[in-house]
Structures are given as C-alpha cells and as structure tokens.
Amino acid sequence: MSARIYQIQKNALQSGKALTHKWVLEYVPAEAKQPDPLTGWAGSGDTKQQIKLHFPTEEAARAYADREGIAYSVIPTAPKTLKIQAYADNFR
Incomplete structure (x- = not known):
C-alpha cells in the first residue's frame, strides 16, 4: 500500500487560487x-x-503517512511562472 502526496494545483479554467x-x-x-x-x-x-485525505501542510501529510506506516512519495509542486505581457503585444 503506497500513496502520493502532492499540493493541489490551480484550476486552469479559473483565475482563483x-x-x-x-x-x-x-x-x-x-x-x-x-x-x-x-x-x-x-x-x-x-x-x-476512493480515499483522498487533505492536510494543511506537507509536513502534516508526511507525519500521518509515517504514523500509519504508509509508504509514500512526494510529488514536488511545479514552479509558478508568470508570462508578463502587455496588451499592445497582441498587435505586433
């Protein structure tokens, strides 16, 4: 029995985080x-x-997995990149 620990990503269809x-x-x-x-x-x-457990921090998720004897792998969060673009760049 193994598990994945990851951080929820922003929905691509919405601007909210x-x-x-x-x-x-x-x-x-x-x-x-x-x-x-x-x-x-x-x-x-x-x-x-069918089970998804939510935690406030990565450390809390790791502590739970260690306490329950669950083998886990942490999937790192992808770095956030901003594409800085001016409105005028649409017309070049």
Whole structure:
C-alpha cells in the first residue's frame, strides 16, 4: 500500500487560487480498472482509490503517512511562472 502526496494545483479554467495551499494524500491504485461486462463502466475492486485525505501542510501529510506506516512519495509542486505581457503585444 503506497500513496502520493502532492499540493493541489490551480484550476486552469479559473483565475482563483482557492484551496491551492492544501496538500493531498492519495493512494496509488493497486490494480488496473476493468470494464464491467454488464454496463461497460470502468471499475475495480480496489476501494482505496476512493480515499483522498487533505492536510494543511506537507509536513502534516508526511507525519500521518509515517504514523500509519504508509509508504509514500512526494510529488514536488511545479514552479509558478508568470508570462508578463502587455496588451499592445497582441498587435505586433
């Protein structure tokens, strides 16, 4: 049983940065999803995929994983880059 710890990224379709300071612990899928023969929907017997735990800091998420004996990997947050552009640059 292993997990990923990552910080929530800003939604690309919205300008707001709500909840981007939170960290998430999410279990890695133990088995691949298979299509259901009756409905065709994708699913698996792994119920840990449904669990997402939210933490205020990365240290809190790490402490929880260590305390519960969960192997984890931390996915680093991508650096934020700003594209500084003037409105007049649209007409060059």
